[in-house]
Amino acid sequence: MNLTMRGLHIFIFLATLLDLALAQVDLSRVLIKIPKCTQLCSLKVLGPARCPLTDLPNCLCTNTTLQEELATCVLGSCNFTDQVVSTTIAQNEICEGVSQPSRSTEIIRDVIIIASVTFPVVLLRFLSRSIVAHRIWWDDWMIGIAALLMVPMVVIPILNAQRGFGKHFWDVPPQNVTLLRKLYYVSQLLYVVVQNLAKISILFLYLRIFVNPRFRLYTKIVMGWAFCHTFAFLMADAFQCVPVKAVWDTTIDAKCINLQTLIYAGAGFSIVEDFIIVLLPISELRSLKLDLRKRIALFFMFALGSFACITSMVRLKYIISYSNSVDLTWANVDIVIWSILETFMAVICASLVCIRPLLVKYLPVIFPVTEVSESRGSDMKSPSWSRRLSLKASSKLRNENGIELLSDDDEARVGLRDNKSNVTPPLRVAQV
Structure with a gap:
């Protein structure tokens, strides 16, 4: 019996030793395929971390900080082709089966929630304008165009999340990188247009409601600025690189503007415009002879636009926090979510005032x-x-x-x- 147990233990030991030897042989074959620039980065990063090449699945694939240091080194040392080869080997052979963090589900969930609130509000706006007012005006058309453009703003983040957006960039499948960059580029253009269409809609609403000549002049001046600002930033975003293809194809030699500076400028202008649009009708609303409760209610409806301003400032906070990050597919998750929330909240704020007549018509008990x-x-x-x-x-x-x-x-x-x-x-x- 003892001889049998001893023989079994020896067999298990030899099997384990053989398995480790084969694993090391397989790993050695994998390491040979890694480009030289990546090998140099591995020695530079993994050596000080005491991470042996024979134990990469345990010491590298489970350590996000170490992966970031190695991926950043490869990004700066290797050409695009070698980067693709290195990433493919790391994902499919070295770290295969090791779970990696992902925020993709968070993106899909948040976008669906935001959209499920915004689109019904837009629908109620048009029902109110059709059933009660029996007229569609320029402010409604601006929101209608914005709503159409909001559809791809919902679809694109979901598609991106399914293709690796929300993961660390070293975990994104290389074959998806170009498509992710293209879709992100399109979403930048949609953000500029939808955000400003919502603001222009509010200004058209002011022109439709208020008749004070001086107030209307101020509103038209702000509207003119909004149109010019929209066109200028749309062109700057569209032609951030010349040729434009270089935005998603990093192998092309191109001249590109400092996108971070453009984003800061756009966010700053947006916040200032939000404050101006919120403060603009205060004098007109104050002149209405309403009791205090009704006046507060009207002020509240018009001041809801300040929430869009708050989302703009939160978005700017994330932009500043992640300004130096190279891990864009992970760091930009918060920026994308808050960008969508900002634009969709602007559309909601532009629509709530227009929904009020519908509520009064069908809910007279609540709105006597x-x-x-x-x-x-x-x-x-x-x-x-x-x-x-x-x-x-x-x-x-x-x-x-x-x-x-x-x-x-x-x-x-x-x-x-x-x-x-x-x-x-x-x-x-x-x-x-």
Whole structure:
């Protein structure tokens, strides 16, 4: 019995030794195929870390810091072809079967959640404008175009996540790198357009609602700036490299602008524009003769745009934090998520005010209607004939376009007149 057990132990020992020997032989064959530049990086990085070449699956493949140091060295020392060969060997032979961290599921989950909130809000906006206002205007068309462009903004991150975005760049399959860069390039252009379409939509909303000539002039100036800013940054993003193909093909010699500087500039301009757009209608809203609760409700609806400004600042924080990272497929996850949240929140903020008439029409219990007056004083003198014509024109503009500040389905026949008039008829305003 003892001889049998001893023989079994010897057999197990020899089998283990043989397995290790074969593994070392196989690993040696793998290491021979590694490009010379990668071998030099391995000696430079793995030596000080006391990671023997015979135990790479355990000491390298489970150590993210060590993998990053080695991958960064290879990125700076090897040409693109050698990088592809090294990455393929590392993924398919050395580290095969070793689980690696990934945020791909997080990207897909967050994008779906954000989209599932935003698209219904846009739909409600158009229902409100069609059912209550019976009219689609320029602010609605801007949101409509933005909504169409938001579809690829949802699809692209999901496709990228399925192809390696959300993993460390040394874990991304080399055959997916070019496609990831192309799709990321397209998403940059979509971000610029959708973000600014939402802002321009809000400015068109101001023009539709308010009739104060000075306010409308200021709004048009800001809108002109927004159009110019959109075009300038869209062109800068589109032609960040010449030829453009160099954006996703790093083997091409090209002249490229400093993309990080462009991103900083775009984020800074965006935050300033958000503040301006939020603050712009305050004087007009203050002049409405509403009780405190209704005025706070109106201010709240218009000030929701400040949340988009907050998301812009959070996004800028992540941009600064990861500005020097070479691990873009991992570091850019937060930037991509917050970029989508920023643009989609801008669309939501641009749509919420327009949904209010629909809520008043179909939820009168929650939004009851009361009568308030916008008369600014006790001066009850009859206005002159020319003044009456001016007030009539002003009232007509409000009746057709300004129903967001009113209440129910009679809003199209009851309007907010110029606050500077001597007297105005009562207004029906929703209690919110």
